[in-house]
Amino acid sequence: MQSDIKKLSLILLFAPFALWITLLIIIPHMGMVVLSLREKVAPRVYEFGFGNYIDFINEPIYWNTLLRTGSMSILVTFLALIIGFPIAYYIAKIAGKRSRGALFLLCLIPLWVSDLIRAFGWILLLRETGVVSSFLLWTGAVNQPIEFLYNDVTVVVGLVYTVILFMIVPLVSTLDGMDDAMIEAGYNLGGNGLTVLRRIIVPYAMPGIVSGCIVVFMLTAGSYLTPILLGGKNSSWFTEQIYDQFITRFNWESGAAFGFLLLAFTSIVVWLGLRLTGQTLANTVAKQ
Amino acid sequence: MENQEAFDLECTGVSKEFGTVQAVDDVSFNIPSGSFFSILGPSGCGKTTLMRMIAGFENPSAGDIRIKGKSVLNTPPNKRNVKMVFQHLALFPMMNVYENIAYGLKCIGTDKATIEAKVRDVLDRISLPDVAEREIHQLSGGQKQRIAIARCMVLDPDVLLLDEPLGALDLKLREAMKIELKLLQHQFNTTFIYITHDQSEALVMSDHVAIMNEGRFEQIGRPEELYHKPTTAFVAGFVGDSNRWSGKVVALNGDRVQITTDAGQALWCPQRAAAPLSVGQSADVFIRPEFIQAVRKGAQTGAAGQENAIEGRVDSVLFNGANSRVLVRGPSGELIEADVVVTGGTDDLRAGDDVRLDWPVAQSMCFAT
Numbered sequence A: 001m002q003s004d005i006k007k008l009s010l011i012l013l014f015a016p017f018a019l020w021i022t023l024l025i026i027i028p029h030m031g032m033v034v035l036s037l038r039e040k041v042a043p044r045v046y047e048f049g050f051g052n053y054i055d056f057i058n059e060p061i062y063w064n065t066l067l068r069t070g071s072m073s074i075l076v077t078f079l080a081l082i083i084g085f086p087i088a089y090y091i092a093k094i095a096g097k098r099s100r101g102a103l104f105l106l107c108l109i110p111l112w113v114s115d116l117i118r119a120f121g122w123i124l125l126l127r128e129t130g131v132v133s134s135f136l137l138w139t140g141a142v143n144q145p146i147e148f149l150y151n152d153v154t155v156v157v158g159l160v161y162t163v164i165l166f167m168i169v170p171l172v173s174t175l176d177g178m179d180d181a182m183i184e185a186g187y188n189l190g191g192n193g194l195t196v197l198r199r200i201i202v203p204y205a206m207p208g209i210v211s212g213c214i215v216v217f218m219l220t221a222g223s224y225l226t227p228i229l230l231g232g233k234n235s236s237w238f239t240e241q242i243y244d245q246f247i248t249r250f251n252w253e254s255g256a257a258f259g260f261l262l263l264a265f266t267s268i269v270v271w272l273g274l275r276l277t278g279q280t281l282a283n284t285v286a287k288q
Numbered sequence B: 001m002e003n004q005e006a007f008d009l010e011c012t013g014v015s016k017e018f019g020t021v022q023a024v025d026d027v028s029f030n031i032p033s034g035s036f037f038s039i040l041g042p043s044g045c046g047k048t049t050l051m052r053m054i055a056g057f058e059n060p061s062a063g064d065i066r067i068k069g070k071s072v073l074n075t076p077p078n079k080r081n082v083k084m085v086f087q088h089l090a091l092f093p094m095m096n097v098y099e100n101i102a103y104g105l106k107c108i109g110t111d112k113a114t115i116e117a118k119v120r121d122v123l124d125r126i127s128l129p130d131v132a133e134r135e136i137h138q139l140s141g142g143q144k145q146r147i148a149i150a151r152c153m154v155l156d157p158d159v160l161l162l163d164e165p166l167g168a169l170d171l172k173l174r175e176a177m178k179i180e181l182k183l184l185q186h187q188f189n190t191t192f193i194y195i196t197h198d199q200s201e202a203l204v205m206s207d208h209v210a211i212m213n214e215g216r217f218e219q220i221g222r223p224e225e226l227y228h229k230p231t232t233a234f235v236a237g238f239v240g241d242s243n244r245w246s247g248k249v250v251a252l253n254g255d256r257v258q259i260t261t262d263a264g265q266a267l268w269c270p271q272r273a274a275a276p277l278s279v280g281q282s283a284d285v286f287i288r289p290e291f292i293q294a295v296r297k298g299a300q301t302g303a304a305g306q307e308n309a310i311e312g313r314v315d316s317v318l319f320n321g322a323n324s325r326v327l328v329r330g331p332s333g334e335l336i337e338a339d340v341v342v343t344g345g346t347d348d349l350r351a352g353d354d355v356r357l358d359w360p361v362a363q364s365m366c367f368a369t
C-alpha cells in the first residue's frame, strides 16, 4: 500500500520529465541523425549514406568554421571566468549583506532585455556613426569615423557580455556557501593572498567554476544572434552555416549533419576540458 | 628588571570599537610561556574580538599586543606565529587530512620529505596515525577537533588560540575533549588561549582564567582564586553557583560588616580589605550553596549554630547523587539553594519541612553595588 503510493508518486513526478526528455530532446535528435544520414542522389530520391558528413570533411571552410567557433568559444569562456570570478567574489564575500541582493539583481537586469535588443544596443554604440565613434571624433582623438563593428574583438566582447551572467550566478552561489573562517584559516596558517586564492578559494569554488564554464561554453558555441549582428558577414560562426544549410540552401540533410556535428564537437570539448583539468561532472555538485 | 622573555603574549591597554560599540575596553594581561589560559565571559562580551586582534584579523583601536616580547601590531596575520582553532574548525573540505595539515608547512616552503615526517609525527602525537588519507567528512567530530589542533601545532606556534572549539560537539564528547585538550596542551607544551562561555570548561582545564564582561577583564586568577576570592560582584555571580541578596550596610564591627537585606534580614560578612564598605552603602551578599547547612527545625545538631542564619521551608529537593540540593523558600519568598546529603533514609529533608539555614561569616562575600 505504502509502496504503491510511493511508486505512483514517483511515476507522476517523473512523467513530465520523461515526456520532456523524449519529446523535445530524444525524438528531435533521432530525427536529426536519421535526416543527416540521407543522401540526395536525384531530385526527391534519397538513400542511406554518410555523404553529408563526407562533404563536411572535404570542405575546409566548414571545419575551419567549426574549429574557429570552438576556439573563440573557449576564449569567451575563459574571459567570462576571469572577469566573472572577481565580481562573484565581491558579491558573495566582500559586499555587505544588504548590498549583496541589490548587486545580484543588478547582474540580472540585462536578462530582462532580449538578446536581439542587447545586440542592437552594441550596434548603436559601436557602428561607424555610433556613440563611441562620434565621441572620439568630437574630442579630436581621431579625425575620421571608426568602424568598431564586424571584427573578432567586438564579437568576443559582445559574447562575453551576453554570457557572463551564467558564469556569475553559479560562482556566487558556491562562494556564498564558503565559511569566511576558511579564508581566515588560510591566512592564519601562513598563506599569502595568492596561496589562499589558489589553494583554498578556487578549489572550493571548483563546482561553480565547472558548471559555469560548461554552461557558458555551450551557450556561446550555440549562439547565433550576437556573432551575426556584431560580426557581420565575416563572423564565420558555425551556427550561421547551419542556418545557411537549412534556410538559404534548403538542404536539410546537410543542415542536420552540421547540427549533429556541433553537438558532438562541443560535447567532446567539454569532455576534454574536464579531463585536462581533472574534474568530473559529479564535481559540479558542491561538496557536503 | 622584568624578564620579558618569560611571557609568550602581552596585551597592554587593548581596546576595540565598532562604531559606537565598545567591544573590547582597555584589556591588559600577560601570559607566561607554556600555560593554559582561558578567557571566560558571557556571550557578546568581546572574547572573539580580542582573539581576532591577537590573530591579526582586526586592528586594535588602542593598545599594544606583543608576542614573545615583540609588538605585532604591524605584522599581517599570515606572518604572526599565532595559530587559531576556529569555532567551527574551518578544516578545508577539498583537501584530505594529510593536505590539511601539510598546508601550513607548504606555505612556509618546507621541503617534501620534512613535511611528510612532520605530518606523520603530529598525527602520532594526537593518536590518529591512520587517518592521513581520509577525507574530512569521513572523520568524527572529536577527530576533526584533533586534526584542527594538529594543523596548527605542526607549525610550532608561540601561542595557540582556541575560540569555543567544543561548542559544536555534543555533551558527552565535550566532557571527553576537555580532558584531551588539557593533555594535548601538556604534550605540546605550548601556550593555549582558550575562549569559552562555559565555566566548567574554563575551571577544569586552565592554569589561569580571565573573567571578561562587557569588554573589560573583571579578574584574572587561578580557577580556585576566582571561585573562592572573587574581587567583583560580577565574578562572584558568574563563576559557580551562588545565592544572592541585595541590601544596605548598617554596621561595622572590626573586620566584619552587617548588612540588612531588602527583606530585613541581618547578615554578617567579612569586611573587604581591598575596597572597604562603609555604613549606608548598598551592597550585594553572595553565599555558595555548599557552605550553607540546612537543618530541620528543632533537630539537635552537634555543631553550634553559625552567626548567619535564616529560617525557611523546603520548597523542593533536587536529587542529583552527590550534588543534591534543596530549594528553601526564605522569609521574604526568595528561593535559597543549599547542598544537602540525601541518603535515602528517614532523616532526609522533604518538601514542606521547616528548616534553619546557617553558614559561617567567613564564607560569605559582599560587594558594594
Ligand SMILES: Nc1ncnc2c1ncn2[C@@H]1O[C@H](COP(=O)(O)OP(=O)(O)OP(=O)(O)O)[C@@H](O)[C@H]1O
Residues within 6 Å of the ligand: B018, B021, B022, B023, B041, B042, B043, B044, B045, B046, B047, B048, B049, B050, B197
Ligand atoms: N565586525 C563587527 N562590527 C560591529 N560590531 C561587532 C563586530 N564584531 C563584533 N561586534 C560587536 O562586538 C561585541 C563583542 O562581540 P564578540 O564577537 O567579540 O563577542 P563574543 O564574546 O565572542 O561572544 P560569543 O560568546 O557570543 O561568541 C558584540 O556586541 C558584537 O555585536
Ligand SMILES: [Mg+2]
Residues within 6 Å of the ligand: B047, B048, B049
Ligand atoms: Mg565569539
